[in-house]
Amino acid sequence: MSYPEDLRYTAEHEWARLESGLVTVGITSYATEQLGDIVFVELPELGRRLEAMKAFGTIEAVKTASDLFAPVAGEVVAINEALADNPALVNQSPFGEGWMIRVKPADAGDLKRLMNHEAYAQLIEEQHA
Amino acid sequence: MEPTATLKRTPFHRFHKDAGAKLVDFAGFEMPLRYAGDVREHQAVRTCAGLFDISHMGEFIVRGVGAAEFLDRALTNDIASTTPGQAMYTVMCRPDGGIVDDLYVYRSGDHFMLVVNASNIAKDFAWLRDQCPTGVSLTDRSDDTALLAVQGPKASDVLRGHVPEPALAMPANRFVEGPLFGVPATIARTGYTGEDGFELYFKSGDALAVWNGLIEAGRPHGLEPVGLGARDTLRLEMAYMLYGNDIDDTTSPLEAGLGWTVKLAKPAFTGRDALARQKEQGLTRRLVGLEAEGRRVPRHDMAVESGGRAVGRVTSGAYGPSVGKAVAMAYVDATSAALGAALEVAAGASRIPVRVVKRPFYTHGSRRAAG
Structure with missing residues (x-):
């Protein structure tokens, strides 16, 4: 299994993409495969300040629920409104249209603490060894 | 169970792997959780037909003079009244009224087949063996029995031409013995989905012929393999019990709403006195259906x-x-169990507003009436 090279990853299966000073956050294809069909994504309000690796929302699949963890500290500047009507976007396009929030990071340097695609792929492999 | 323990496999394991199923440990068996997706599989069963491998379930054969009387004492339902070709749902209780298991009893001409939950095979067998009188034999056939379910409004279209004709005409809770794709089988009109359908019992050694036959015959009717994920949402919409979740050794069939399987008019059966007393004194808690008002989903073990x-x-x-909603079942104090009662489910720091509603949640299934 390979994962997009331009993203950073958490051990809780979130991804983070730094673009023009903002960090977009979603969950990985591995996470969606584990969860199954997603029926609801509870996201934070705009302006909320997130702490790194603290829960910022909840994802409900048919069979199970999971917390969403913030890859970096920062302020929520956008949420993916499309998920309210179509949470299945997360299953269909976890790294694209299924993104969840956009954060103005307290320190963009924090992304370096997250895993790169190779380290994340290795983590998944080890969990399945 | 030890995490390193080897999981048991059903005779269909290879087909699940080939179909790309995600496999999980369920009651010590490596079982398919999902193939194409929970919702798609669920909808296939509601609109066309689904194929379930449920070979993990246990099958016991009870035979001999006095078998009917033995089962009538060990089980709560009216087993003595059954006739050959009839299947009956029942529970098996402890003397204190707690539920040892819920099971199906199939009566044949000269024996009974009991179909029990996979997680309870060893417990049930020991429980029954201890009460089994001389002259009655009890045999565990779980390991050499394969069990597939074909469920959905198109189930009989899938089987037409591959089972004896009377199997397609029979009502729910009836069964016939006869050839299934040319192999000996028990063909029952039973299921766990709320749809019309069949449960098919045959020898493990015939697994290949039946699986391939069903996949081929099912293709024009939209038959899809269905995993445990959709099996759970289908049964939950019907408010069917899942042993270990909704009922167990500490819950009584009366609390669970299974009073219809408890025949207190029978002179004697295990648990009768405790259940009669419970009925007389009134229940302190009840299993109720809950419908969530938001989109958060109440989950197993959350507080109400x-x-x-x-x-x-x-x-x-x-x-x-x-x-189209989150639904749940919960034991609540009898004073909070009235239809329409507004309650809350604690999901971490947040509260999910729920309302007590009638069971089943889904009422449009194609399930036949029993006969």
């Missing part, structure tokens, strides 16, 4: 509250694709 006070616990909960 009324005005901030704990009144119960969720036993099963999921998003119900066919009801």
